[in-house]
Amino acid sequence: MLTFKQFWHRLGSPKWFYRMSRPWFVAFAVAAGVLLGVGLAWGLAFAPPDYQQGDSFRIIYVHVPAAFLAQSVYIVLGAAGVLLLVWRMKMADMVLETMVPFGLWITALALFTGAVWGRPTWGTWWEFDGRTTSTLVLLFLYFGLYALRQAIPRAETAGRACAVLAIVGTINIPIIKYSVEWWTTLHQGATFTLTEPPAMPPVMWAPLLVNVVGAYCLFAANLIAQLRNAVLRREGGAQWVRDAVAAEAA
C-alpha cells in the first residue's frame, strides 16, 4: 500500500495519474449515470407530492444537487489555486483550467431551476435576495475565471492569475451558505444538515440523496476525464504520451 506521502507526491505526477485513473473514470461515470437515472425517475414519478407545493416540489431533485455542485466545484478550484501557488503543482493548474466550464453550466442550471421553481412557489422568477444574488455572483466568478484565462496569453501567468481569483472568490461560498440565515429571504433553509435529521420524510429525501451522490460522481467523472485529456495535451511531446496515443484505437 502507498503511504499518504507517497500518494501525495504521485498525485503531482501527471504520468502516474494518467496510468491509474482510467478505471476510476469508468467507475464514476457509470455510477453517475445509474444514480442520476434512478434518482431523477424516482423524484419525477414516484416520490409523493409536497402538501403545500404540490408537484412543483419535484424541481428540488435537480435544483439541490446542482446547487451543491456549483459550490463544491468552486471550492475545488479554490483549493487547486492554493496548490498551484504554494506547491506549483501542475495538476492543480490543469484543474483550474479545465473545470471552469463544468462549474459554469452547473451553476447556470442551479439558477435556472431555482427561477422555474420560484415562479409557481414564490410568485416570481427572480428576487434579489441573499441566496439568489450570491449564487449569481458565483456564476460571474466562473465567467471571470474563463475570461481571465482567455485574456492572458502566457499560460503560466494566466494560471497564477486564475489561482488568485479562485482563492479570493471562495469568500463567496460561506456567504451563499449562510445567506438564508443572515438575511430575510424567500428561500427556504437547508434541506440536509450534518447535525439534524431532514424535515422531510424518507420517501421524499431518499431520491434527493441518490441524486446528490450521483451528482458528486458526475463531478468526479468530469474531473478525471478533463485531467486525463489535459495531461496528454501538456505532456504532448513526451515518449510515454506518444506510446499511449499510438496504443489508442482510432
Place this chain on the structure above:
Amino acid sequence: MNFESLQAFLAMGGHGPYVWTVYLTTVVLLAVNFAGFRRERRRTIRELRSLHAAAAAHPSPDK
C-alpha cells in the same frame, strides 16, 4: 408510481410546464455532458496524433 394516469403525470397538478422544463433541460445537459467524454477524448487523441506526425516529418535539429 405516484400518478394515476399519463395525463396526471404530464399535468403535474397544474405545474407541468415548470416541472417538465426543469427535467427535460437536465436530461439534455446530462446527455451532452456524457457525449462530451468520448468527443473530447477523441479530439485530444486526434490533435496529438497530428502533432506527433508533424514532429516525425520535420524533426527539429536541436532536440
